[in-house]
Amino acid sequence: MSTYVSRFCDGDKDQKDLLGGKGANLAEMTNLDLPVPPGFTITTQACRAYMRDGHVPPELRVEVTLAVREIEDALGRRLGDFHEPLLVSVRSGAKFSMPGMMETVLNIGLNDASVKGLTEFSGDERFAWDSYRRLIQMFGKTVLGIDGDLFAEALDERKTAVGARSDVDLTAQDLRILVHTFKEIVVEQTGREFPQHPREQLDMAIEAVLDSWNTDRARLYRRRERIPHDLGTAVNVVSMVFGNLGETSGTGVCFTRDPATGESGVYGDYLPNAQGEDVVAGIRNTLPLSELELLDPVSYDALRQAMRRLETHYRDLCDIEFTIENGKLWLLQTRVGKRTAAAAFRIATALVDESLLTMDEAITRCSGDRLSQLLFPRFDPAAAKQLLTRAMPASPGAAVGEIVLDNAQALERTAAGARVVLVRRETNPDDLQGMIVADGVLTARGGKTSHAAVVARGMGTCAVVGAEELDVDVARGEVRVRGQVLRAGDTIAIDGATGEVFRGEVPVVDSPVMVYVADGLDAGLAAATDDEARALVTSVDRVLRHADAVRRMQVRTNADTAEDARRARDRGAQGVGLCRTEHQFLGERRTYVERLVLADDDASRQAALDALLPLQREDFVALLDAMDGLPTTIRLIDPPLHEFLPDRTELAVRVATAKEPDPQDVALLAAVERMHEQNPMLGLRGVRLGLVLPGLFAVQVRAVAEATVQLRAAGRDPRPEIMVPLVGSVRELQLVREEAERVLAEVGAESGTTLELPIGCMIELPRAALTAHRIAEEADFFSFGTNDLTQTTWGFSRDDVERAFFADYLQNGVLTISPFDTLDADGVGALVRAGAAGGRATKPGLHLGVCGEHGGDPESIHFFDQVGLDYVSCSPFRVPIARLEAGRAAV
Ligand code: PEP
Ligand code: MG
Helix, strand or coil: CCCCEEEHHHCCCCCHHHHHHHHHHHHHHHHCCCCCCCEEEECHHHHHHHHHHCCCCHHHHHHHHHHHHHHHHHHCCEECCCCCEECEEEEEEECCCCCCCCCEEEEECCCCCHHHHHHHHHCCHHHHHHHHHHHHHHHHHHCCCCCHHHHHHHHHHHHHHHCCCCHHHCCHHHHHHHHHHHHHHHHHHHCCCCCCCHHHHHHHHHHHHHHHHHCHHHHHHHHHHCCCCCCCEEEEEEECCCCCCCCCCEEEEEEEECCCCCCEEEEEEEEECCCHHHHHHCCCCCEEHHHHHHHCHHHHHHHHHHHHHHHHHHCCCEEEEEEEECCEEEEEEEEECCCCHHHHHHHHHHHHHCCCCCHHHHHHCCCHHHHHHHHCCEECCCCCCEEEEECEEEECCEEEEEEECCHHHHHHHHHCCCCEEEEECCCCHHHHHHHHHCCEEEECCCCCCCHHHHHHHHHCCEEEECCCCEEEECCCCEEEECCEEEECCCEEEEECCCCEEEECCCCEECCHHHHHHHHCHHHHHHHCCCHHHHHHHHHHHHHHHHHHHHCCCEEEEECCCHHHHHHHHHCCCCCEEEEEHHHHHCHHHHHHHHHHHHCCCHHHHHHHHHHHHHHHHHHHHHHHHHCCCCEEEEECCCCCHHHCCCCHHHHHHHHHHCCCCCHHHHHHHHHHHHHCCCCHHHCCCHHHHHHHCCCHHHHHHHHHHHHHHHHHHCCCCCEEEEEECCCCCHHHHHHHHHHHHHHHHHHHHHHCCCCCCCEEEEECCHHHHHCHHHHHHHCCEEEECHHHHHHHHHCCCCCCHHHHHHHHHHHCCCCCCCCCCCCCCCCHHHHHHHHHHHHHHHCCCCEEEECCHHHHCHHHHHHHHHHCCCEEEECHHHHHHHHHHHHHHHC
């Protein structure tokens, strides 16, 4: 039994871990009796042993010998033979496709003797010498590490010397001379001859392919694609077949259906009398696959049958590389083919219509990430663009507009009909008005969970944050970036999917799928401009409806305003999972909170509270009305104080530089100094503020209660739930609960109704998760606040960390993705599990949800489903994505 080598006839498609994607599929095709050239796969286990020990395991040499001899016997050819030489290719093939990142060496087995055998066997001297020079060139560069330009230059010189326009014009004699020159380059560069022994060539090529797993570019690619570094690559050793033996030979690539649209049919390219490399290099123009039918109907039929067989077997779009050698078809590779987001949906439903998939399977073929790609307006990919800088993509979309630098400009220009992009150093609550009217937000500071990012995502406004190269000079009305100066009024374009910032106008294209999720099927179909777009809208609708039918978890939304709530409801939200009431005090209303926080006697505090009540009641009436009949979780205020107080430095400067400081400023500065915190995110927030500032929570609960009474009186069905933030101890919740119940009873008595509203809390501190069994005694529900839970579990400041050192952590592999984007299942996830288990140990039916940003992240949604949460809550824009992912998690 082999440890490190697997013959194609021994493996199958499910062994990608061991055989890599290419090897597993070659094995599968071999077992389907499809024509695959004989070969074997050196397993990823060998690569891992090689990486661990620094040398190839000794057993591998023996196993390779046995496997090569089997190929030789099967084909009746031998490596290095004078008459009928066997040549092999040595190809990398990892579990996850890493296109072009690792190495391949073709034509192993050619040397000064076997090149004559190849001439004899193929009857084509030119072909034989061309194959030999390709081997030395590829081997020299890949295995011996010689600068590839040296070979390319020698090739060019030869062409010039004989007046050849392209490689194919070189004769056998020219190529023989070139082989000689190439061999000299090898001696000059390495101090030794090009290895003539085929087995030495093979061993060196295998080692070079194993090494290519760890090249810089491969590592970089894996980091970006989140592929673990310790998987290792497999190496496929395959007997060579030749598509360049004349007009009855050729090579091509085909797809079983259109990878761009999903349409079924014959798609692909064919190049007669050529090798695979020629297709990739684009040296000659390919023919459409349909022309093969005229050139070689027998091979064409064989290929069509193989395509049908593979698509039926994989029940998915396959792409296939093939070669025809003297009229005989060989399949060199197949895989489930890459496709566009649109094709993913269309292929899934088409396969259902062809009775090849069930709807349950179809939804697993479409992901939330794919859906989100279909929702956002985007920049026309064909348009010319002038890149200014790159930063963090914080809220997707594509926005083009005039630069505005503050609220006043934003309001003025949009009132005049302009589209604007709000550009700020960072945003603070005062910028809300500007953010609302702007098409996009660009900041020089801040991370993905910074205020600007969270608010923009909530509103579905495109945002790019942390563009550190931007120097935003509001006083001079300009923005400087990389030596360029842009003024307010100049046009810029920001791409919330890539983080790119462009100068000038870039055309944006609309998405009918977006119209569909917002306004329904008829509107989506009407917005589609052609049959393909209509077919896509229909496919997305079928997939989403099925996801809704099968999912266990509900999907709610994070919405602070009636408008957001309505928008989310249109997109399928089944309630509000989080209304951040502090967001209702952004902008002009900020002073209400400021007055309350800074009040230094009971009378002024009461005045501030009295002023809050009607505003909040109005907010809640609107929100509950928009969510009529659906649960609406209203969170008591959780303002990190620094976001609501005037900037300490600015105020200090104003006081210090004024000839006669304004006494109000002086008093304010003293108060701000008093309240100043080094770590406001760990400071007087949430329940702590509620317990320290008497009357604050009570006024909010009263507003909820009065809004409920008012709506009930109007025949509506409001379903508010009151949620307490940042609880760490059951006692905190108990105190708030007592106060809330007292207020509810009071309002109930005043209005003659019963108000038994659910009161629950957020689980967003490690202590809360760890003592959840106690906290559950006082809670009617829990909602996991995974933003703060991530912040406090890792001890990462959510506002600073992406800027501060995430880049390094992603680089050195401590993190593979930001834990603020995708839940850290091992660490933060363990606390979510503990919190859920603790809560349900005390109250088995305890309702559990999540309202951190992770509630809209596909991978995290699967985790929450496993843990048994009842719902996820996410920004309105992400609701359809969460519906789909919750469905996928359930099947
Ligand atoms: C959280 O911490 O996950 C949460 C939802 O609350 P916020 O983001 O408002 O702190
Ligand atoms: Mg929080």
